[in-house]
Amino acid sequence: DIQMTQSPSTLSASVGDRVTITCRASQNINAWLAWYQQKPGKAPKLLIYKASSLESGVPSRFSGSGSGTEFTLTISSLQPDDFATYYCLQFKRYRTFGQGTKVEIK
Amino acid sequence: EVQLVESGGGKVQPGGSLRLSCVASGLHFDNYEMNWVRQAPGKAPEWLSYISSSGYTTHYADSVKGRFTISRDNAESSLFLQMNSLRVEDTAVYYCARDRDTAPFDFWGQGTLVTVSS
Numbered sequence: 573d574i575q576m577t578q579s580p581s582t583l584s585a586s587v588g589d590r591v592t593i594t595c596r597a598s599q600n601i602n603a604w605l606a607w608y609q610q611k612p613g614k615a616p617k618l619l620i621y622k623a624s625s626l627e628s629g630v631p632s633r634f635s636g637s638g639s640g641t642e643f644t645l646t647i648s649s650l651q652p653d654d655f656a657t658y659y660c661l662q663f664k665r666y667r668t669f670g671q672g673t674k675v676e677i678k
Numbered sequence: 679e680v681q682l683v684e685s686g687g688g689k690v691q692p693g694g695s696l697r698l699s700c701v702a703s704g705l706h707f708d709n710y711e712m713n714w715v716r717q718a719p720g721k722a723p724e725w726l727s728y729i730s731s732s733g734y735t736t737h738y739a740d741s742v743k744g745r746f747t748i749s750r751d752n753a754e755s756s757l758f759l760q761m762n763s764l765r766v767e768d769t770a771v772y773y774c775a776r777d778r779d780t781a782p783f784d785f786w787g788q789g790t791l792v793t794v795s796s
Binding site for chain 1: 713722723724725728737739740773775780781782783784786787788789
């Protein structure tokens with residue numbers, strides 16, 4: 573099984589901050605990685621697929637990078653609507669989510 | 679407008695069964711691969727099962743293999759999850775989610791709550 577390790581588990585930041593979340597795969601997954609945003613009581617929302625492709629309608633302040641085993645999600649300038657929990661997902665073999673990163677107001 | 683609407687959740691005793699449904703609208707359902715994903719309270723989502731657009735290929739997470747069965751009826755634009763031998767740890771919100779080419783889970787339903795408790 574492919575394991576996904578996300579860090580940090582919690583991140584405190586202010587509006588306007590640049591935020592980076594990291595996801596590490598237990599084996600090479602090439603670029604088969606996606607990122608999701610989830611708000612309380614709602615289903616996750618796809619932000620990034622194939623490591624760096626921005627989903628239609630997602631603001632350009634979100635970006636993804638990486639390949640192989642190391643991946644990052646970057647929010648270039650944090651907005652009030654971005655306070656949420658973020659998950660990575662590998663889809664190289666079946667599907668495995670990371671444990672999540674909660675972005676909180678500092 | 680694309681919509682996925684789950685139903686069939688509820689409270690069931692350990693060892694019991696439930697059948698979840700997901701009805702799709704606003705899309706050509708038979709063009710899409712589909713999945714079930716669940717999320718226990720306060721936990722990360724967990725992928726459970728995948729089915730190809732034709733229904734011929736299915737995959738399961740180890741946690742539900744042999745207990746859960748995914749199926750679909752393309753004529754009715756519907757996805758199903760038959761859940762048997764339910765355990766307390768199966769308590770979660772269950773979502774159906776669509777795959778789009780290389781974009782997994784690009785669209786989700788609103789979820790249905792399953793509670794396994796005596």
